[in-house]
Amino acid sequence: MTAQGWILILVFVAILLALTRPVGAWLFALYEGRRTPLHALLGPVERAYYRAAGIDPAKEQGWRAYAVHMLIFNVALLVLTYAVLRAQALLPLNPQGFGGLSPDLAFNTAVSFTTNTNWQSYGGESTLSNLSQMFGLTIHNFLSAATGIALAFAMFRGFARKETKTVGNFYADATRITLYLLLPVCIVYALVLIACGVPQTLDGAIDVTTLEGARQTLALGPVASQEAIKMLGTNGGGFFNANSAHPFENPSAFTNLLQMLSIFVLGFGLTSAFGRAVGDRRQGWAILAAMVLLFLAGTTVAYWQEAAGNPVLHQLGLPGANMEGKEVRFGAAASALFAVVTTAASCGAVNAMHDSFTALGGLVPLFNMQLGEVVIGGVGAGIYGFLLFAILAVFVAGLMVGRTPEYVGKKIEAREVKLAVLAIAVLPLVILGFTALASVTAAGLAGPLNKGAHGFSEILYAFTSAVANNGSAFAGLTANTPFYNGLLGVAMWVGRFFIIVPMLAIAGSLAAKKGVPAGPGSLPTTGPLWVGLLIGIILILGGLTFLPGLALGPIADHLAMIRGQTF
Amino acid sequence: MGKTLTAALRSAIVMALLFALLLGLIYPLVLTGFGQMLFPAQANGSLVVEQGRVIGSTVVGQAFVSERYFRSRPSAAGKGYDGLASSGSNLGPTSAALAERVRADLASYRTSPGSLVPPDLVTASASGLDPDLSPEAAFYQVPRIARVRSLPEPRVRALVEANVRRPLLGEPHVNLLALNRALDRLGPAG
Numbered sequence: 001m002t003a004q005g006w007i008l009i010l011v012f013v014a015i016l017l018a019l020t021r022p023v024g025a026w027l028f029a030l031y032e033g034r035r036t037p038l039h040a041l042l043g044p045v046e047r048a049y050y051r052a053a054g055i056d057p058a059k060e061q062g063w064r065a066y067a068v069h070m071l072i073f074n075v076a077l078l079v080l081t082y083a084v085l086r087a088q089a090l091l092p093l094n095p096q097g098f099g100g101l102s103p104d105l106a107f108n109t110a111v112s113f114t115t116n117t118n119w120q121s122y123g124g125e126s127t128l129s130n131l132s133q134m135f136g137l138t139i140h141n142f143l144s145a146a147t148g149i150a151l152a153f154a155m156f157r158g159f160a161r162k163e164t165k166t167v168g169n170f171y172a173d174a175t176r177i178t179l180y181l182l183l184p185v186c187i188v189y190a191l192v193l194i195a196c197g198v199p200q201t202l203d204g205a206i207d208v209t210t211l212e213g214a215r216q217t218l219a220l221g222p223v224a225s226q227e228a229i230k231m232l233g234t235n236g237g238g239f240f241n242a243n244s245a246h247p248f249e250n251p252s253a254f255t256n257l258l259q260m261l262s263i264f265v266l267g268f269g270l271t272s273a274f275g276r277a278v279g280d281r282r283q284g285w286a287i288l289a290a291m292v293l294l295f296l297a298g299t300t301v302a303y304w305q306e307a308a309g310n311p312v313l314h315q316l317g318l319p320g321a322n323m324e325g326k327e328v329r330f331g332a333a334a335s336a337l338f339a340v341v342t343t344a345a346s347c348g349a350v351n352a353m354h355d356s357f358t359a360l361g362g363l364v365p366l367f368n369m370q371l372g373e374v375v376i377g378g379v380g381a382g383i384y385g386f387l388l389f390a391i392l393a394v395f396v397a398g399l400m401v402g403r404t405p406e407y408v409g410k411k412i413e414a415r416e417v418k419l420a421v422l423a424i425a426v427l428p429l430v431i432l433g434f435t436a437l438a439s440v441t442a443a444g445l446a447g448p449l450n451k452g453a454h455g456f457s458e459i460l461y462a463f464t465s466a467v468a469n470n471g472s473a474f475a476g477l478t479a480n481t482p483f484y485n486g487l488l489g490v491a492m493w494v495g496r497f498f499i500i501v502p503m504l505a506i507a508g509s510l511a512a513k514k515g516v517p518a519g520p521g522s523l524p525t526t527g528p529l530w531v532g533l534l535i536g537i538i539l540i541l542g543g544l545t546f547l548p549g550l551a552l553g554p555i556a557d558h559l560a561m562i563r564g565q566t567f
Numbered sequence: 568m569g570k571t572l573t574a575a576l577r578s579a580i581v582m583a584l585l586f587a588l589l590l591g592l593i594y595p596l597v598l599t600g601f602g603q604m605l606f607p608a609q610a611n612g613s614l615v616v617e618q619g620r621v622i623g624s625t626v627v628g629q630a631f632v633s634e635r636y637f638r639s640r641p642s643a644a645g646k647g648y649d650g651l652a653s654s655g656s657n658l659g660p661t662s663a664a665l666a667e668r669v670r671a672d673l674a675s676y677r678t679s680p681g682s683l684v685p686p687d688l689v690t691a692s693a694s695g696l697d698p699d700l701s702p703e704a705a706f707y708q709v710p711r712i713a714r715v716r717s718l719p720e721p722r723v724r725a726l727v728e729a730n731v732r733r734p735l736l737g738e739p740h741v742n743l744l745a746l747n748r749a750l751d752r753l754g755p756a757g
Contacts, residue, residue: 004736007736008736011736045589049582049585049586052581052585053577053578053581053582053585054574054577054578054581055578055582068575069575069578069579072575072576072579073578073579073582073583075579076576076579076580076582076583077583077587080583080584080587123652123653123654125650125651125652125653126651126652134591134592134595135587135591135592136591138590138591138594138595139586139587139590139591142586142590143586143590171578171582175582178586178590183589183590183594186594187594187597187598190598190602191598191601191602191605191606194598194602194605194606194609194610195605195606195609196609197609197613197625197626198609199609199610199611199612200595200598200599200602200603200610201599201602201603201610201611201612202599203611205650205651206611206612206614206621207621208614208621208622208623208624208629208650209620209621209622210622210623210629210630211622211623211629211631211636211744211747211748211751212629212630212631212632212633212636214629214630216623216629216630216648216649216650217649217650217651218612218624218627218650219650219651220611220612222595222598222599224598224602224610225594225595225598225599226595240653240694241652241653241654242644242653242654242655242693242694242695242696245653245655245692245693245694246653246694246696247624247626247627247628247694247696247697247698248612248626248627251613251626252734252737253734253735253736253737253738254734254735254736254737256737257736309686310660312660312661312665312666313665313666313669313686316666316669316670316673317673317683317684318669318673318684318686318689319683319686320685320686321686322660322686322690323686323687323690324655324656324658324665324690324691325655325656325657325658325690325691325692325693326687326690326692326693327692327693327694327697327699328640328687328692328697328699328700328701328704328738328740329697329698329699329737329738329740330737330738331738333738334737334738335693350693351693352655352693353655353656353657353693355655355657355658355659356655356656356657356658356659356660356665356693357660358660359659359660359661362659362660449657449658450657450658450659450661450662451662451663452661453661454659454660454661454662457659474657474659475654475655475657476657476658476659557659557660557661560661561660561661565661566661566662566663566665566666567661567662567663
């Protein structure tokens with residue numbers, strides 16, 4: 001590890017902490033439906049959309065109606081993308097003349113982008129036309145992110161409102177988030193990326209005669225416009241197969257820093273917006289503190305392991321950091337940091353190949369996802385997932401010390417705890433169930449590239465990534481088969497919507513409750529004790545559930561690695 | 568219920584189509600327009616043109632395998648530096664195939680049994696299109712380049728030094744295409 005590496009990590013966190021309050025204030029304005037300076041420009045678009053679709057944005061919805069509208073909207077987008085991918089060969093803006101996608105691949109990809117996972121069973125530059133990238137995928141990058149933040153708003157309202165039946169209007173939330181936050185930021189952000197060397201053209205590819213006289217064809221396309229929202233919306237689906245490791249997606253240390261910042265910035269801001277919504281900003285800072293501590297712990301382990309390098313290669317006389325699967329311009333520090341950021345935040349973009357990380361360096365991204373993507377988390381999904389853990393934490397604390405389970409002025413009762421457990425149980429059920437299935441079937445075992453414990457890690461990583469809606473991969477796994485496309489597609493759908501529905505039910509149930517003022521019997525939910533309790537609950541739940549799986553995969557791999565054993 | 572559901576479906580479909588139009592067509596096309604107008608070189612791939620021929624991109628790496636050039640890192644993109652198939656090797660830390668590949672590459676580079684090869688020189692990058700080498704990996708090749716091109720070593724070393732970039736908050740690196748073009752311009756000894 002170098003001083004420069006640590007400076008990068010600390011500067012990164014410092015910039016985000018400085019952005020938390022202003023971004024939180026902006027998000028809170030959208031949460032409240034207040035007018036922003038951008039309304040002068042985009043207000044007419046918003047109103048025209050509502051009028052055309054017959055939506056009354058002032059009409060509030062109960063949690064069930066909110067859930068139904070959200071689901072129908074997402075299914076409509078899913079169908080649209082499936083159709084575009086299947087019919088790709090017949091549609092315009094296809095300079096390389098790619099054919100349509102197979103049914104299982106189109107299904108997998110459409111689910112993948114609808115659920116904000118952006119798992120890539122396809123290689124972008126060799127499979128998708130420019131139209132598919134823009135019209136099929138970029139729209140999801142915006143709208144799955146907007147859906148996530150809208151759902152977080154509904155959850156905030158559950159805590160903030162008293163004795164009401166409603167949690168907001170889904171279309172009003174999603175439209176405002178898209179028009180007054182995601183779209184304007186992305187326009188500026190994408191222009192900066194272009195200036196730094198990210199292509200933005202409708203041409204497909206260009207032929208090059210290299211200095212040595214060989215022929216090389218470079219894939220091009222409208223990369224920057226997709227790259228911007230891919231990061232800001234914690235989507236992670238790259239234009240190219242190699243994602244943000246590809247020099248056209250991420251040409252320099254500067255763009256790399258921007259990309260990492262844009263993965264986290266809305267997640268940081270949402271904790272501040274939550275504090276504002278419940279009328280006590282310290283509540284937001286307490287959540288952020290727990291998240292940042294978990295994040296720094298993960299970063300330390302990953303950076304330490306990647307900088308220390310691979311003993312198997314050291315034995316061959318190649319000392320130094322683990323550079324297999326890493327770009328020189330990023331090195332060990334920025335690669336490890338990016339890996340932790342992208343898996344903490346449910347983004348799934350990668351600037352290095354996680355499959356080639358050292359065993360424990362690869363364990364950190366895997367474990368981040370298994371914790372439920374609540375360390376900052378995906379936009380919206382991170383904070384509502386985290387609030388589920390907060391509900392469990394006050395419940396457990398209540399059992400331990402006999403305090404009334406309350407959180408931010410709401411009494412937590414059996415119904416909320418049951419629903420929270422139901423939502424959290426989705427993760428281990430699907431991850432472990434599907435991993436087990438793939439580990440004993442011929443179709444599943446045909447997937448892994450690597451042998452030994454690492455091969456098992458590839459399978460475990462795939463299903464973890466799908467259920468957690470992350471989208472990064474131990475990419476050696478051959479996943480573009482009907483078996484994996486189908487199973488991973490189901491895992492992504494369940495991992496998204498089977499958590500959202502109980503979460504919205506909690507929001508509805510909380511909104512209907514009376515407020516309870518904090519008394520001497522309430523557990524304070526702002527100090528270090530609370531932060532420690534939150535971290536403990538998250539680690540114990542994640543640890544107990546997944547430790548056996550991790551022991552079979554990365555931990556066994558680590559023990560082999562330090563002995564210099566290969567497979 | 569039937570009526571509300573129909574209305575909800577209609578809202579969903581109209582909103583999906585309107586947003587698809589805005590985010591899937593207008594947004595990327597407007598950006599393409601602005602990008603092409605404001606930053607045409609970058610927007611089209613930062614291409615390097617020499618005597619009317621496109622010889623590469625300043626951003627993306629290309630294969631250098633000859634003795635006469637500073638060699639590029641191993642690449643898992645297609646058959647090597649394939650611009651249509653970016654990829655890493657995805658070999659894990661305990662992969663026998665990885666150990667074997669590194670062993671062979673080390674043997675081809677090592678000038679003396681004790682010399683330490685910089686790690687990036689014999690490891691495949693994440694994209695398979697890494698445009699750079701670490702300064703150490705470039706300096707390591709100086710004696711061979713000097714010998715093959717009959718140039719004094721200090722001159723070649725100075726050339727590498729002049730091409731090292733040290734970005735703020737980033738890793739020092741050398742762009743191989745820039746370095747090798749400069750090497751070609753260096754001309755014969757003298």
